[in-house]
């Protein structure tokens with residue numbers, strides 16, 4: 246056949262298109278405005294719609310403590326649960342401790358409609374309770390949500406008892422017919438939805454397809470109420486004495502670490518707990534209680550420094566909830582590098598000694 | 614000084630038989646180290662066999678308030694514990710499956726200071742000091758004066774071992790008590806809990822895009838290849854400092 250004479254209708258596979266309001270791709274024939282490159286668009290910041298523009302006639306309150314200016318997954322899930330439960334006419338109000346510096350966009354991204362941010366005063370349950378009671382009076386939320394862990398769990402229980410709210414703790418499921426918590430030996434126990442819910446992990450999917458309004462109330466000061474209990478200060482126990490599950494900073498050694506005394510010296514200089522991969526434990530460099538991973542311990546450190554660990558899935562399982570992972574490895578293709586937030590391609594032995602010297606020097610300068 | 618320890622039976626995780634709860638045993642052991650007159654209380658409908666473990670591990674005499682199974686423990690205990698200076702509870706009942714609410718409710722009812730998740734208690738002048746266990750190994754020291762309610766961490770102290778002689782010598786004193794009825798609870802068989810998921814109006818294409826790239830997925834980490842070990846060490850230290858992970 247002679248192709249050159251026949252008019253074959255050809256379609257440009259990269260015709261320009263625009264993204265319609267419903268998220269669908271629209272091709273306007275004869276129009277060359279719009280985008281040609283789908284991949285570029287997909288990698289750009291996704292534009293999420295606003296959950297609800299109001300007017301609101303009811304609200305939910307979420308209370309959370311941030312750690313180092315950031316909310317952890319449990320707190321994010323609590324806010325997500327509130328946003329999903331709120332409905333069109335419901336507002337998500339958040340009282341956030343320790344997030345004074347958060348930008349409105351960050352609050353909106355969390356799906357918060359209105360946020361009251363307060364500097365975290367440390368230990369001050371009575372003052373926090375007084376502020377919460379004020380807030381309950383002004384805003385009268387129909388449900389108050391807390392994450393059931395750490396400071397939030399404590400404050401939630403205090404508020405429930407002080408304000409005489411009905412409460413369910415360790416909620417694993419919120420459904421139309423009530424809330425469920427686990428009942429050992431019997432599956433679930435179903436209760437009516439209480440005024441105050443303390444949420445276990447996994448109650449809601451923290452990833453949301455919408456944003457909140459992200460308005461910010463004037464930062465409030467805590468009311469001056471005297472405390473019944475006095476705080477004499479807190480101290481982190483020395484990392485070497487700490488159970489691995491409790492540690493906040495861990496240095497962990499794998500097969501790539503051959504100079505064990507040097508590694509232990511680094512851990513001591515940093516004040517970090519010591520972990521190890523299974524290979525390093527199996528060949529006797531470390532004791533079994535140091536093993537991190539599927540058959541070892543699951544750790545929750547804020548920072549996990551993996552030295553010479555390849556990052557097998559069984560090992561990665563144990564560090565799933567670590568916030569910052571730093572990897573040092575000779576092999577830039579190791580799976581650990583994909584998991585890590587910061588990766589150093591270097592020989593472990595020389596890195597360890599350089600890092601140890603640096604840490605010791607900086608510590609000394611700090612003391613002077 | 615009058616000290617009351619609250620105990621409630623737990624269910625053994627393997628055999629399913631009633632046994633002593635870890636945290637309640639720790640509370641008992643901690644109370645035995647303190648100077649003062651010690652009483653052990655239980656409110657509820659459990660039979661003697663369920664409390665036997667506590668006797669065998671050094672509870673001496675247990676005062677048991679007889680309640681019908683569906684009535685409220687709090688009001689019964691609240692009136693029984695009037696005039697007690699220090700109440701020690703476990704952090705959670707039932708071997709960790711309770712709600713951990715009772716200490717908070719009791720503190721509110723008795724108007725006492727609350728010390729949660731205590732690892733150690735000691736006297737200093739006229740006040741009491743408690744070491745509180747916080748996540749990630751942080752220990753906080755709190756100070757309060759009597760009356761106080763403390764919930765005790767399971768790791769606070771170890772009760773003496775199980776002894777038949779102590780079980781034989783131990784007594785359970787039963788008293789009648791009244792309390793308000795509890796709200797009914799419906800039990801259901803076990804399955805996977807369903808998480809709340811926001812209804813999404815995004816097109817299928819965009820969802821697929823989000824699953825493979827873009828979206829909220831974590832940005833790839835920084836990889837540092839250049840420089841010698843000293844420079845790389847500096848990079849790591851800068852990272853730790855930037856995220857406030859070290860204190861120097």
Ligand SMILES: Cc1cc2nc3c(=O)[nH]c(=O)nc-3n(C[C@H](O)[C@H](O)[C@H](O)COP(=O)(O)OP(=O)(O)OC[C@H]3O[C@@H](n4cnc5c(N)ncnc54)[C@H](O)[C@@H]3O)c2cc1C
Pocket residue numbers: 498499500501502521522523524525536537538539540541542552553554555556557558559560563573574575576579591592593594
């Ligand atoms: C059922 C089962 C359960 C398991 N459970 C666990 C578990 O709980 N925990 C666990 O850790 N593992 C577990 N494993 C083992 C796991 O699969 C891996 O074998 C193990 O984690 C690998 O340890 P590694 O990374 O230290 O050693 P390797 O795989 O030998 O990796 C060493 C890494 O160090 C790097 N390296 C070598 N020399 C240097 C150097 N000089 N400088 C810098 N980097 C260097 C290499 O590039 C490599 O990436 C389990 C396995 C099975 C089958």
Ligand SMILES: Nc1ncnc2c1ncn2[C@@H]1O[C@H](COP(=O)(O)O)[C@@H](O)[C@H]1O
Pocket residue numbers: 619620621634636637654655656657686701702703704705706707710711712713714715716
């Ligand atoms: N029925 C009860 N009688 C006496 N003490 C109890 C009872 N229930 C709970 N407690 C105490 O309160 C603590 C916390 O219980 P809970 O709030 O059920 O998790 C327990 O560890 C016990 O010390």
